[in-house]
Amino acid sequence: MLNKDLVIIGGGSAGMAAACSAYDNGLRDILILEKGPFLGGILNQCIHNGFGLEYFKEELTGPEFLTRFVKETEKRGIEYKLNSFVTGISPDKVVTYTNGEEGYVEVKAKAIVMAAGCYERNAGAIGIPGDRPAGVITAGQAQLYLNEYGYMVGKRVFILGSGDIGLIMARRMSLEGAKVLGVAEIMPYSNGLNRNIVQCLQDYDIPLYLSHTVSKVVGKGKLERIEISKVDEKMQAIPDTEISFDVDTLLLSIGLIPNNALLDNMGAAKSSTRGSSVNEHMETSIEGVFSCGNVLHVHDLVDKVVQEAAVAGKSAALYVQGKLPTHEEVINCVNGEGIGYVVPSRIDLDNAEDNIELKFRVRKPTKNCDIYVEYNGEVIKKAYKNVIIPSEMEIMKLPKNLLVSGNGTLSVSLKVREAK
Amino acid sequence: MNKELICIVCPNGCRLTVDENLNVIGNKCPRGATYAKQELTNPTRVLTSTVKIESKELGVLPVKTANPIPKGKLFDAMKVVNSIKVKAPVELGQVIYKDICGTGVDLVACRTIKE
Numbered sequence: 427m428l429n430k431d432l433v434i435i436g437g438g439s440a441g442m443a444a445a446c447s448a449y450d451n452g453l454r455d456i457l458i459l460e461k462g463p464f465l466g467g468i469l470n471q472c473i474h475n476g477f478g479l480e481y482f483k484e485e486l487t488g489p490e491f492l493t494r495f496v497k498e499t500e501k502r503g504i505e506y507k508l509n510s511f512v513t514g515i516s517p518d519k520v521v522t523y524t525n526g527e528e529g530y531v532e533v534k535a536k537a538i539v540m541a542a543g544c545y546e547r548n549a550g551a552i553g554i555p556g557d558r559p560a561g562v563i564t565a566g567q568a569q570l571y572l573n574e575y576g577y578m579v580g581k582r583v584f585i586l587g588s589g590d591i592g593l594i595m596a597r598r599m600s601l602e603g604a605k606v607l608g609v610a611e612i613m614p615y616s617n618g619l620n621r622n623i624v625q626c627l628q629d630y631d632i633p634l635y636l637s638h639t640v641s642k643v644v645g646k647g648k649l650e651r652i653e654i655s656k657v658d659e660k661m662q663a664i665p666d667t668e669i670s671f672d673v674d675t676l677l678l679s680i681g682l683i684p685n686n687a688l689l690d691n692m693g694a695a696k697s698s699t700r701g702s703s704v705n706e707h708m709e710t711s712i713e714g715v716f717s718c719g720n721v722l723h724v725h726d727l728v729d730k731v732v733q734e735a736a737v738a739g740k741s742a743a744l745y746v747q748g749k750l751p752t753h754e755e756v757i758n759c760v761n762g763e764g765i766g767y768v769v770p771s772r773i774d775l776d777n778a779e780d781n782i783e784l785k786f787r788v789r790k791p792t793k794n795c796d797i798y799v800e801y802n803g804e805v806i807k808k809a810y811k812n813v814i815i816p817s818e819m820e821i822m823k824l825p826k827n828l829l830v831s832g833n834g835t836l837s838v839s840l841k842v843r844e845a846k
Numbered sequence: 847m848n849k850e851l852i853c854i855v856c857p858n859g860c861r862l863t864v865d866e867n868l869n870v871i872g873n874k875c876p877r878g879a880t881y882a883k884q885e886l887t888n889p890t891r892v893l894t895s896t897v898k899i900e901s902k903e904l905g906v907l908p909v910k911t912a913n914p915i916p917k918g919k920l921f922d923a924m925k926v927v928n929s930i931k932v933k934a935p936v937e938l939g940q941v942i943y944k945d946i947c948g949t950g951v952d953l954v955a956c957r958t959i960k961e
């Protein structure tokens with residue numbers, strides 16, 4: 427059996443950033459396992475720009491951003507294996523992977539960083555009524571075909587869901603000559619970044635139907651037509667509000683889910699993000715196993731992914747060097763009123779840095795409100811927000827001295843201010 | 847009349863308000879003000895796309911305009927982009943097409959493809 431200090435699962439931006447950070451903190455015996463033919467993960471197909479503004483202070487396309495990280499990884503001489511699929515991790519940290527050259531291989535790791543990204547919700551997940559023709563695919567799949575193979579999936583397109591991938595694909599396919607007839611979003615607000623509504627839909631006169639969903643799919647063998655309907659507060663289609671569109675393609679952009687099966691199978695505790703529960707060092711409930719990037723919680727900005735991954739990589743290095751002690755006493759972080767999730771799930775105060783970063787998302791767009799951080803029922807921090815929306819992850823810095831050691835509970839919640 | 851705009855320069859997506867004299871408020875950084883003035887006088891966009899490439903690694907090469915080009919020229923530029931075919935190797939940043947549609951802006955490669 428092979429032995430490694432650190433095995434990283436996934437060679438996307440999170441995996442590479444974690445590897446570089448572990449290296450910079452003294453580890454040398456590192457292996458990245460990537461199932462695809464390139465390093466870079468999802469960024470390989472994200473040919474649009476908008477990456478790295480925070481990290482590199484430059485606006486880069488996905489491939490440009492990933493190239494910089496590949497250079498950093500290679501400069502350090504970090505070992506990586508492509509086309510290598512991780513099939514399982516045993517509780518004592520034996521990672522099994524398989525590839526064409528080596529067959530099945532087992533590696534015993536002292537520490538593991540999980541960085542396997544996320545996957546897209548598909549048609550099965552929402553159960554659209556009607557036929558099951560060809561031509562209904564996820565937006566990310568269509569993006570992969572077009573941006574890596576040069577293959578357009580259709581000419582007359584409708585998009586269900588206003589997630590960023592769908593919006594980006596609306597522009598991309600319009601520029602390639604397809605007619606994008608509209609985007610339907612079941613919620614009364616968009617789930618994509620505002621800038622993408624402007625530069626991907628408004629620029630191309632593509633209508634956004636809020637509070638609408640696809641209520642029917644029609645087609646024998648190939649997709650021919652869809653119907654959308656307005657929905658009521660219970661998300662049920664309202665009769666007689668149907669609008670019909672003749673299309674050959676329905677793209678689904680209805681959400682991303684952490685690809686966390688490997689850690690779930692290891693028995694790592696879960697969090698409300700559908701990823702694993704971690705402490706402020708990105709350590710899961712299993713000692714020496716860390717998680718970061720989209721496999722932990724779905725991010726909108728790669729800059730935040732690489733920051734988080736750097737913490738995971740550093741923690742893994744400290745763990746291997748025996749410098750990351752564990753403590754019995756932890757503060758549990760919970761999402762209160764109006765908040766979808768909080769990362770981290772636990773804070774080990776004795777090991778924490780001076781500033782603890784709380785990352786969270788609100789459940790729905792809210793104006794004129796305050797974010798409250800409470801510790802054992804007492805308000806320790808309050809921040810006013812003019813507007814706050816679920817599609818943008820919030821980060822709040824919490825000075826460590828506001829907390830006292832012990833088994834406490836920290837909660838983040840949102841309260842709307844009364845109009846004057 | 848004030849105009850409401852969303853800054854698209856970075857993912858913060860600041861909500862900007864611009865008055866008749868092109869005074870901008872709501873921007874978290876100076877780039878937002880520059881964007882609002884540009885957007886109301888001569889809107890421009892960076893075009894990102896792909897061109898065909900003869901290569902063992904990939905079917906298409908991602909490219910972008912090195913600077914933003916006028917919004918009205920995006921579709922003309924796409925016609926040019928779709929007529930281009932290159933051969934590996936290609937270096938990141940290499941000029942793939944000079945002065946696209948008379949904009950003075952070059953089309954450049956967004957990744958290195960070795961073979």
Ligand SMILES: Cc1cc2nc3c(=O)[nH]c(=O)nc-3n(C[C@H](O)[C@H](O)[C@H](O)COP(=O)(O)OP(=O)(O)OC[C@H]3O[C@@H](n4cnc5c(N)ncnc54)[C@H](O)[C@@H]3O)c2cc1C
Pocket residue numbers: 435436437438439440441459460461462466467468469472475476477478510511512513541542543544590591594685718719720721724725726727728729731857
């Ligand atoms: C369409 C889209 C548009 C975006 N647009 C922007 C933007 O404009 N600006 C911005 O800043 N951010 C954007 N983001 C967000 C950001 O780029 C991503 O969140 C980030 O790149 C995710 O990095 P990651 O490493 O966590 O995941 P990924 O890049 O998905 O990497 C995970 C890697 O793990 C590998 N893997 C998975 N399972 C296994 C296994 N069992 N064995 C081995 N390998 C495995 C995968 O092949 C993959 O390479 C966008 C994201 C998407 C999806």
Ligand code: SF4
Pocket residue numbers: 853854855856857858859860872873874875876877878879
């Ligand atoms: S004003 Fe500055 S911070 Fe705000 S969206 Fe524009 S570029 Fe980003």
